[in-house]
Amino acid sequence: MKTFFAARMERCIGCQSCSLACARLVHKRLSWYTAGIRIGSSGGISTGFEARVCLACDPPPCAAACPTGSLTPRKSDGGVKQDRTLCIRCGKCVKACPIGAIVQDELDNPYMCLHCGRCVPYCPHDCLELAEKGQANFVQEVAE
Amino acid sequence: MIRPHFRVVIVNLSTRKTHVENIPGRETWIGGSGLAALLFEKYGDPAAPWTDPAQPLIFAIGTLTGYFPLMSKTICSFLSPYHGQYTESHAGGRSALALRFADMDALVVIGRAERPCVLSVGHKHMEIKDAPFLWGKDVFTTGKMVRNMLPGSGMRSILRIGPAGETGCSYACINVDTYRHFGRMGSGAVMGAKNLKAIAIQGDASFPLPEGNKDYPKVFKEIYELLTETSMMSKYHDLGTAGNVAALNELKSLPWRNLQATTDPGIDGISGERFAKDMLLRNTACAGCPVGCIHIGYLREKFMADNRYLYRQVAYDYEPIFSLGSMLGMTDGFAVLGLMDAVEREGLDCMSGGVALAWATEALEKGHITLEETLTPLKFGEAAGYKAAIGHLGRGTNEFYRRLAQGTMKAARHYNGEDYACVLGQEMAGYATGETFFVSESLSFRHSHLDSSAYSADQKPQDKDAPKIVAGFVKDEASRIVLTSMAGCLFARGVYSTERMQQALSSLGYDDVAANLDNAGATIQRLRWRLRMRSGYAPMQAKIPKRYTEISTWKGPIDAEYMETLRQTYAARLMELGREEEAAGNV
Numbered sequence: 001m002k003t004f005f006a007a008r009m010e011r012c013i014g015c016q017s018c019s020l021a022c023a024r025l026v027h028k029r030l031s032w033y034t035a036g037i038r039i040g041s042s043g044g045i046s047t048g049f050e051a052r053v054c055l056a057c058d059p060p061p062c063a064a065a066c067p068t069g070s071l072t073p074r075k076s077d078g079g080v081k082q083d084r085t086l087c088i089r090c091g092k093c094v095k096a097c098p099i100g101a102i103v104q105d106e107l108d109n110p111y112m113c114l115h116c117g118r119c120v121p122y123c124p125h126d127c128l129e130l131a132e133k134g135q136a137n138f139v140q141e142v143a144e
Numbered sequence: 145m146i147r148p149h150f151r152v153v154i155v156n157l158s159t160r161k162t163h164v165e166n167i168p169g170r171e172t173w174i175g176g177s178g179l180a181a182l183l184f185e186k187y188g189d190p191a192a193p194w195t196d197p198a199q200p201l202i203f204a205i206g207t208l209t210g211y212f213p214l215m216s217k218t219i220c221s222f223l224s225p226y227h228g229q230y231t232e233s234h235a236g237g238r239s240a241l242a243l244r245f246a247d248m249d250a251l252v253v254i255g256r257a258e259r260p261c262v263l264s265v266g267h268k269h270m271e272i273k274d275a276p277f278l279w280g281k282d283v284f285t286t287g288k289m290v291r292n293m294l295p296g297s298g299m300r301s302i303l304r305i306g307p308a309g310e311t312g313c314s315y316a317c318i319n320v321d322t323y324r325h326f327g328r329m330g331s332g333a334v335m336g337a338k339n340l341k342a343i344a345i346q347g348d349a350s351f352p353l354p355e356g357n358k359d360y361p362k363v364f365k366e367i368y369e370l371l372t373e374t375s376m377m378s379k380y381h382d383l384g385t386a387g388n389v390a391a392l393n394e395l396k397s398l399p400w401r402n403l404q405a406t407t408d409p410g411i412d413g414i415s416g417e418r419f420a421k422d423m424l425l426r427n428t429a430c431a432g433c434p435v436g437c438i439h440i441g442y443l444r445e446k447f448m449a450d451n452r453y454l455y456r457q458v459a460y461d462y463e464p465i466f467s468l469g470s471m472l473g474m475t476d477g478f479a480v481l482g483l484m485d486a487v488e489r490e491g492l493d494c495m496s497g498g499v500a501l502a503w504a505t506e507a508l509e510k511g512h513i514t515l516e517e518t519l520t521p522l523k524f525g526e527a528a529g530y531k532a533a534i535g536h537l538g539r540g541t542n543e544f545y546r547r548l549a550q551g552t553m554k555a556a557r558h559y560n561g562e563d564y565a566c567v568l569g570q571e572m573a574g575y576a577t578g579e580t581f582f583v584s585e586s587l588s589f590r591h592s593h594l595d596s597s598a599y600s601a602d603q604k605p606q607d608k609d610a611p612k613i614v615a616g617f618v619k620d621e622a623s624r625i626v627l628t629s630m631a632g633c634l635f636a637r638g639v640y641s642t643e644r645m646q647q648a649l650s651s652l653g654y655d656d657v658a659a660n661l662d663n664a665g666a667t668i669q670r671l672r673w674r675l676r677m678r679s680g681y682a683p684m685q686a687k688i689p690k691r692y693t694e695i696s697t698w699k700g701p702i703d704a705e706y707m708e709t710l711r712q713t714y715a716a717r718l719m720e721l722g723r724e725e726e727a728a729g730n731v
Contacts (some may be wrong), residue, residue: 014429015430032241
């Protein structure tokens with residue numbers, strides 16, 4: 001299955017268009033926080049940017065921790081599917097994620113990357129990629 | 145929409161209390177410039193001095209902020225330490241989106257803290273932390289310490305001042321997220337007077353999108369594609385504004401050595417092309433803007449023997465290259481980056497700081513001041529003296545620097561150097577393009593090159609028809625006010641036509657705001673001028689220094705007589721715009 005990668009973050013300019021797109025298109029929210037991908041500096045804006053996003057653990061510990069089956073492993077290649085109707089907003093997925101890629105809003109709804117790739121076209125520097133596992137980050141475009 | 149009215153958070157540093165006000169009138173005041181003016185009228189006292197603790201420091205965003213790209217500016221309004229009158233300064237960074245996601249249309253800071261402090265606000269918290277240990281710290285150190293003191297990395301904006309703001313320099317800036325600034329007119333000194341070293345705005349709220357509405361995604365997509373897939377914005381991320389440096393030098397319109405010349409063969413060392421080729425490290429962006437116009441230069445400095453180096457990252461643009469480059473006779477881009485870094489650390493406005501030191505250099509040459517005043521030799525083209533002087537200016541080391549920090553013209557009057565003070569309302573912006581720009585910047589609301597398109601008009605042949613030019617200034621200002629009320633980046637003015645702004649507003653349910661845009665621009669324009677006049681502005685008395693009559697541009701020598709006619713015509717029009725009785729019929 002295709003998986004989402006923040007493959008070339010050294011190119012990131014910190015515009016947060018990806019986070020805003022994920023919130024807007026996937027989660028139907030206006031936010032730079034309740035999104036599957038969130039951008040922060042690596043320690044101040046002079047240090048460049050990092051993406052806080054699902055790394056497609058296989059098997060995913062968040063799905064293992066989910067008591068209701070709201071989160072289940074994707075068919076292959078790691079990451080999860082989410083059925084929001086089953087979520088009881090317990091926050092166990094947030095605690096289970098080893099890299100802090102899942103956040104909860106003020107009503108405790110969890111937000112994580114679902115590897116749909118809808119944010120990819122919104123990155124002006126082509127930092128993001130939806131690819132088969134092991135295939136991302138290999139293509140380096142050469143500037144004119 | 146989030147809500148029809150404005151939600152405004154007022155923080156009182158004296159009582160350490162906050163309250164929220166719901167203020168109607170979005171269809172008239174839009175947000176940004178309009179909301180800031182409305183709030184100043186409510187909370188400010190134009191008759192009292194800017195140092196009065198009760199005076200507000202206002203940060204306002206617009207109706208489209210967060211919803212649409214490049215709606216990424218915050219409008220800061222205050223009584224200016226530079227002239228004691230009502231003014232605005234604009235900045236981007238993360239400030240606008242942080243305010244949106246902190247669920248505020250505006251943040252108003254009133255009062256004065258008993259001791260130096262930092263303010264941390266978010267959609268569900270407010271905290272004032274004492275921070276005397278930050279007083280005296282430079283802008284970068286302050287930013288790093290505040291990062292560690294407060295929560296919210298990645299979703300916050302950190303506004304802070306340097307020593308210049310603490311010492312009351314009338315052109316101290318507020319640094320926003322390291323690389324952006326509320327640069328001009330001294331907002332940094334307003335924070336300093338309030339004992340407020342930094343403000344961290346945490347944007348941790350999330351809002352539902354318009355339900356069942358197909359217009360919003362459609363309008364968003366159209367605007368986003370125009371911004372990213374057409375060539376409309378390419379000049380801003382390619383060479384950036386620095387691309388104008390060589391062009392204006394070619395046009396004999398780039399001020400050199402305190403405007404003793406308007407072109408110089410040394411241009412190759414400081415052109416935008418040179419910066420891109422030798423110094424550009426990377427680009428960065430304001431939150432919500434995929435253009436990424438912020439150009440970060442790389443400066444490597446040997447600080448010790450045995451190849452001990454450090455590196456600095458310095459944001460450059462056209463204006464700092466002019467003010468700390470050509471205006472100071474500098475022809476080495478790396479040295480210019482070094483001066484920009486020094487100015488950033490002190491928290492000075494780069495334009496005013498550079499132009500002030502250019503005046504001081506000529507004053508020293510002419511013998512109007514001596515080394516006793518400057519403490520360090522100042523010579524065009526020599527960076528070391530300027531670097532030391534920037535430190536003196538920020539920290540107010542002696543009486544001379546404290547005077548110069550109150551404005552170049554104030555110092556020039558004292559030392560008899562008014563004729564060659566490059567002041568057009570404030571220290572000039574980098575456009576020696578001709579009569580139209582000189583009059584526009586001298587008299588316009590912010591004394592900014594962004595108040596009108598005067599510097600572009602000068603670059604084309606035009607009639608010397610003063611009433612027509614002035615009508616153009618006024619119309620241009622009203623249309624820019626609509627965008628700065630929205631509050632979008634002026635670089636996007638080609639994309640955000642009135643029609644497109646109306647579509648965007650309607651897609652969010654703000655049909656009433658959309659229907660009233662043109663009227664709102666004119667209404668806000670009049671309120672801003674009334675506030676300016678109430679706080680003491682006398683446009684008829686604004687003179688243009690002799691230096692501006694002595695130069696030549698691509699059009700030849702300046703026509704001083706026409707410039708004076710234009711000045712008087714514009715001043716008279718501004719008196720009409722700011723008249724109180726006219727107000728009564730319009731609001």
